[in-house]
Amino acid sequence: MVRTILYAIGGILLGLAIHLVVILTLPRLADNSVYSQIVRSMPSTRPNFWPVPKPGEANPLRLDPNVSYAVCLLDLTDGPGDSPGVLPVAFWSIAVYDRTGTVLYSTTNRDGIGRRSSLGIFDPAQTRLLAEQKIDIATGALDRRIAQRRRLRPHPPRPAASRHSRAL
Amino acid sequence: MRFLLNLFLMLVIALAVGFGLSWYALTDGRLFGAYQSGPWTAWTQSGSPRRPLHARLPHPERRAAARPGRGLQLVATTDSDGQRLDRACRYRIDGRTPTATFWTLIPVAVNGASIARADGRPGFHSARVARANDGSLQLYVSKRLSPLNWLEITGDGPFSLVLSLYDTVFFSGVGSNETSLPSIIREGC
Numbered sequence: 001m002v003r004t005i006l007y008a009i010g011g012i013l014l015g016l017a018i019h020l021v022v023i024l025t026l027p028r029l030a031d032n033s034v035y036s037q038i039v040r041s042m043p044s045t046r047p048n049f050w051p052v053p054k055p056g057e058a059n060p061l062r063l064d065p066n067v068s069y070a071v072c073l074l075d076l077t078d079g080p081g082d083s084p085g086v087l088p089v090a091f092w093s094i095a096v097y098d099r100t101g102t103v104l105y106s107t108t109n110r111d112g113i114g115r116r117s118s119l120g121i122f123d124p125a126q127t128r129l130l131a132e133q134k135i136d137i138a139t140g141a142l143d144r145r146i147a148q149r150r151r152l153r154p155h156p157p158r159p160a161a162s163r164h165s166r167a168l
Numbered sequence: 169m170r171f172l173l174n175l176f177l178m179l180v181i182a183l184a185v186g187f188g189l190s191w192y193a194l195t196d197g198r199l200f201g202a203y204q205s206g207p208w209t210a211w212t213q214s215g216s217p218r219r220p221l222h223a224r225l226p227h228p229e230r231r232a233a234a235r236p237g238r239g240l241q242l243v244a245t246t247d248s249d250g251q252r253l254d255r256a257c258r259y260r261i262d263g264r265t266p267t268a269t270f271w272t273l274i275p276v277a278v279n280g281a282s283i284a285r286a287d288g289r290p291g292f293h294s295a296r297v298a299r300a301n302d303g304s305l306q307l308y309v310s311k312r313l314s315p316l317n318w319l320e321i322t323g324d325g326p327f328s329l330v331l332s333l334y335d336t337v338f339f340s341g342v343g344s345n346e347t348s349l350p351s352i353i354r355e356g357c
Contacts, residue, residue, distance in 0.1 A: 014182035054286070056283075057282075
């Protein structure tokens with residue numbers, strides 16, 4: 001009986017080891033990560049607006065339909081990345097992710113940047129070379145980054161009004 | 169013979185524990201590092217460089233929770249009594265929301281699609297809801313006409329409520345977090 005209990009405890013420990021191996025390897029093996037979906041759907045390095053999910057449409061990335069998302073894929077092996085542009089008065093945020101989904105840097109309209117964005121994205125070697133520049137710097141250990149920009153969408157028309165206008 | 173039986177028992181337990189825990193972590197996993205308050209669940213460490221191993225697994229709610237800029241997403245799949253949210257019922261979301269620049273509340277199906285009426289709003293928005301004098305909210309989600317703030321939903325089957333907070337101080341230690349999340353009350357089916 002004691003021996004059977006020891007085997008059962010051994011089974012539990014072996015099961016925990018199996019679980020550890022699974023959760024360590026699965027993120028590397030998964031082919032439906034956000035990063036791989038972006039690479040598949042947005043091969044260029046230009047900013048791309050993600051389509052706003054409409055009611056009834058599948059929304060695997062769980063995007064908020066009240067918010068607009070723009071994504072830019074950056075490859076830092078060719079040089080530093082930058083994200084220049086004029087931002088709206090309404091709420092916005094900019095974030096830099098690595099391929100594992102870790103947020104390396106993020107900022108919002110409440111951080112006093114103003115409406116003109118001047119975000120430079122560098123790897124550690126480039127950061128050392130540009131340490132004296134007066135720009136926001138996001139650093140990380142990997143060579144590829146994703147910059148995501150999002151802003152609050154303007155108010156949609158009231159449904160009651162649209163129904164009324166169709167009835168007329 | 170007894171050795172073989174014990175070995176078989178050990179292997180069965182190992183496979184059940186190993187793959188059972190992994191399946192749970194991939195499909196639900198709320199016991200592994202999720203914040204829970206009443207019916208609301210949040211993956212507060214998603215996107216953090218120091219997040220635990222389970223928070224790195226490919227999971228829709230965990231990847232959605234990686235909201236930068238002090239954002240946070242809370243998901244409810246049950247009402248405050250623990251019953252699964254069902255589109256055949258009327259629900260009242262009652263109380264206050266945490267301090268945030270703005271928030272949205274979207275009813276979604278299992279695949280993340282909004283189940284709001286196609287020609288209507290996708291969900292509630294903090295700037296477009298009526299409040300009581302004390303700032304509290306009463307939001308209704310149902311297929312049938314409801315008073316005050318009402319969002320019409322479509323279809324049948326279970327659904328989830330997704331509360332997205334933008335630029336929030338939730339979890340920053342400012343104010344009382346536990347009392348600021350609204351309750352979800354089933355009013356009838």
